[in-house]
Amino acid sequence: MAxxxxxxxxxxxxxxxxxxxxxxxxxxxxxxxLVDTDTSKENVMRAAQSQGYVxxxxxxxxxxYRIHIQRG
Amino acid sequence: MRRWQKxxxxxxxxxxxxxxWGVVLVGAVIGILxxxxxxxxxxxxxxxxxxxxxxxxxxxxxxxxxxxVQYLRPEIIxxxxxxxxxxxxxxxxxxxxxxxxxxxxxxxxxxxxxALVFLGCPWRAMLRLAGGDGNAILGLAGLAFGVWIGTxxxxxxxxxxxxxxxxxxxGWILPLIMLGFLVLLVLFPQVPxxxxxxxxxxxxxxxxxxxxxxxxxxxxxxxxxxxxxRSRFCTMGALRDLILFRxxxxxxxxxxxxxxAFLTNLLLGQFKAGFVGQPVAHTQHFWNFAGMALAGLAFxxxxxxxxxxxxxxxxxxxxxxxxxxxxxxxAAFSHNFGLASSPQGIGPHGMAAxxxxxxxxxxxxxxxxxxxx
Numbered sequence: 001m002a003x004x005x006x007x008x009x010x011x012x013x014x015x016x017x018x019x020x021x022x023x024x025x026x027x028x029x030x031x032x033x034l035v036d037t038d039t040s041k042e043n044v045m046r047a048a049q050s051q052g053y054v055x056x057x058x059x060x061x062x063x064x065y066r067i068h069i070q071r072g
Numbered sequence: 073m074r075r076w077q078k079x080x081x082x083x084x085x086x087x088x089x090x091x092x093w094g095v096v097l098v099g100a101v102i103g104i105l106x107x108x109x110x111x112x113x114x115x116x117x118x119x120x121x122x123x124x125x126x127x128x129x130x131x132x133x134x135x136x137x138x139x140x141v142q143y144l145r146p147e148i149i150x151x152x153x154x155x156x157x158x159x160x161x162x163x164x165x166x167x168x169x170x171x172x173x174x175x176x177x178x179x180x181x182x183x184x185x186x187a188l189v190f191l192g193c194p195w196r197a198m199l200r201l202a203g204g205d206g207n208a209i210l211g212l213a214g215l216a217f218g219v220w221i222g223t224x225x226x227x228x229x230x231x232x233x234x235x236x237x238x239x240x241x242x243g244w245i246l247p248l249i250m251l252g253f254l255v256l257l258v259l260f261p262q263v264p265x266x267x268x269x270x271x272x273x274x275x276x277x278x279x280x281x282x283x284x285x286x287x288x289x290x291x292x293x294x295x296x297x298x299x300x301x302r303s304r305f306c307t308m309g310a311l312r313d314l315i316l317f318r319x320x321x322x323x324x325x326x327x328x329x330x331x332x333a334f335l336t337n338l339l340l341g342q343f344k345a346g347f348v349g350q351p352v353a354h355t356q357h358f359w360n361f362a363g364m365a366l367a368g369l370a371f372x373x374x375x376x377x378x379x380x381x382x383x384x385x386x387x388x389x390x391x392x393x394x395x396x397x398x399x400x401x402x403a404a405f406s407h408n409f410g411l412a413s414s415p416q417g418i419g420p421h422g423m424a425a426x427x428x429x430x431x432x433x434x435x436x437x438x439x440x441x442x443x444x445x
Contacts, residue, residue: 009234011171011375011389012309013316017226020317036237038164039304042090046321063166063237 002030007040008064015040016047023051029071030056036064045069087162089302092324098303099325103332105292106199109147111340112284116351117203119333120147120296121196122378123187123367124352126396127403127412128280129253132272135400136407139267140278144257146286148382150293152250155301155386157294162302167243169390172232175436176374176391180398181405182429183370183378188403188412189363189422190214191352193378194307194371197364198326200353202333204345210357214364219311221365222372225437226316230373232440235391243388246396257286279352301383308368308377352415359418359426366429373437 005022007015015035022031031053033044041064045055048069057068088094106119118124124141131142159165187193190211192200197215200208222230260270267276275281283289299305303325310322337343347355354360371377374395376384381399384392406412411425419425 009168009171009236010231011235011384013226013312013375014231016317036168037166038087038162042087042304046319047317050317050319 002032002068003028004032004034006034007044008034008036010040011037012040012043016043019044019047020051023048023053031069033067033069034061034064035067041065041067087302089299090304092321095303095305095322095325096328098299098305099328100332101299102195102296102305103202103329104336105296106195107202107333107336107340107342109284109289109292110342112288113282114284114289115279115282116342117200117205118192118196118279118352119199121192121199122148122151122382123184123193123399123403124191124196124279126184126378126399127188127406128275130400130403131280131407132274134271134273135404137273138407138412139280140275141280141407142273142275143280143283144253144272145283146254146257146290147293147296149250149254149257150290150295151297151300151379151382152247152386154294154297154299155383156247156297158298158301159387164301165240165243165388167238167240167388167390168235169238169242171235171391172440173391173394175232175440176395177398177401178432179370179374179436180381180395181402182433183367183374183395184399184402185406185411185425185429186218186363186366186368186370187378188406189418189426190360190367191354191413193367195329195377195379198307198330199333200350202330203337203350204343205350205353206345206347207350207353207355207357207360210360211364214361215308215368216311216315217361218365218368218370219308219372220315221369222437223312223316225373225441229441230437231442232373232375232391235389238390240388242390245390246385246393254290261286297383297386300379301387305383306377306380308371309380311368312372354413354415354417356413356417359413359422362426363413363418363422366426366433369430369433369437373433
């Protein structure tokens with residue numbers, strides 16, 4: 001099961017920091033990050049890609065986004 | 073096409089400005105337009121300076137009475153409204169608030185105080201460098217130092233907590249205030265040689281008396297606000313992300329702004345290298361460094377440079393709006409209490425204000441830490 005990081009409500013750089021911390025702490029194969037702004041979505045996707053992850057899926061969830069990333 | 077592929081495709085279409093080259097392009101546009109605004113009347117190396125312009129607005133509204141810095145700058149109005157338009161056009165207007173607003177207010181106050189000890193925001197620091205003002209090197213070094221301290225807090229769990237999504241009314245407050253300012257500017261236009269028009273104060277000499285035509289300033293402000301909202305342009309973020317993640321994404325815009333402003337200044341004959349006699353600048357190196365370090369720390373703790381706070385406010389962020397109001401109040405404190413610098417040097421209480429500002433920001437950074445994962 002993918003680890004979930006709930007970064008909704010946090011402004012950048014915190015969603016990125018939370019994503020990178022989760023990657024560093026658990027080295028998950030998959031990770032779901034919840035964000036609520038487009039800026040956070042773009043920044044998290046960019047950060048994940050810089051860590052060798054690929055964006056598997058981005059979907060609208062409530063007023064925000066669910067970003068599903070996977071180790072590439 | 074799968075949903076994420078559609079999402080990726082629509083991102084590519086609607087958000088070309090948030091790509092690496094998009095940010096560079098927006099930096100170039102600002103770098104060209106700011107010196108053009110100077111050519112058209114804005115003060116030297118101050119084509120765009122969010123801190124200076126908000127200080128002038130505080131003066132125009134009578135929040136301080138420093139007669140040389142009073143003008144309701146249309147650029148700032150344009151930044152917020154341009155961002156609002158972009159946010160609505162691209163469905164990114166998300167009213168939100170509730171993340172430690174009083175702390176953001178205080179950070180706005182001290183960000184402005186620090187910026188006015190240096191005499192400029194990060195945008196102006198870059199424009200001063202691009203105009204040949206060597207004192208800007210100290211300011212930019214100070215900015216990087218302040219942002220670096222902020223990143224140490226971020227790495228150790230500093231957070232102002234979550235925002236909550238809220239009513240559109242909350243997101244509309246600062247744009248409506250800016251619209252109100254625009255109405256005041258139209259109702260009470262400047263009368264040549266007169267220090268007051270209706271309820272607004274106008275400088276008859278000094279930096280406040282120097283400005284491009286209202287329509288040009290407003291038009292450029294709207295354009296920059298629109299582009300900056302799309303690109304997420306942030307000068308503090310550029311340094312923060314470089315230090316924190318080694319990410320050069322926003323830094324591309326930072327470098328581009330300086331480079332294009334330098335070239336435009338050369339073309340317009342506005343480049344003059346040196347430390348002494350630079351427009352609206354002083355040569356007290358330590359205080360140029362320390363003032364901007366305080367501002368950089370406050371920006372980092374608040375999550376954005378003063379321009380970015382305006383653009384965030386335009387897309388509905390009520391907490392960024394509180395930071396903006398904090399900066400207006402900070403400008404009033406700066407000039408009412410003798411904290412702001414002038415070309416003669418720092419104000420009589422500038423040193424004390426910087427020391428108090430550092431103490432407050434360090435206390436905020438140290439005490440608002442918790443695990444966020």
